Amino acid sequence: MQKRLKSKQAFTLLEMLVVLFIVAILMLLVVPNIGAKRERIDKQGTQALASVIQTQVELYELENKNQSVSLDALVEGGYLSHKQAEEALERHISISGDGHVSYPE
Numbered sequence: 001m002q003k004r005l006k007s008k009q010a011f012t013l014l015e016m017l018v019v020l021f022i023v024a025i026l027m028l029l030v031v032p033n034i035g036a037k038r039e040r041i042d043k044q045g046t047q048a049l050a051s052v053i054q055t056q057v058e059l060y061e062l063e064n065k066n067q068s069v070s071l072d073a074l075v076e077g078g079y080l081s082h083k084q085a086e087e088a089l090e091r092h093i094s095i096s097g098d099g100h101v102s103y104p105e
Contacts, residue, residue, distance in 0.1 A: 046091045046103050053088060054101040056080055061099055069099055 056079040057069050064077075071088055074080040080088075093103040 043105070046093065049084065049087060049091065050093050050101050050103045052084070053080065053093060053095070057095060057099050057101060068097065069095055071095065 053071075053074070056074055060069050060074060060077060060079050071080065071085045075082060075085045091103060093101060095101055
């Protein structure tokens, strides 16, 4: 009497390699796009914060008739929060003597 071997259903090595190859190709396509999106989002965040600071500088100048404005003066006057000022320093956003806000691009 012959014993029948039960056939087991499993993936072959070749099938596993094909799947891993496809996943690797997809990762090569996706990972660089994530890095580029992060940089773009960071740039947009810097632009938005600079816009807020510019608006607050103009409001400060209108209310105080003062041309010399700094981040510290805006925080003390309640125009910016401490968190916004810290973020502006981290992103190298500065206020020039004439009240113009600049940031690295």
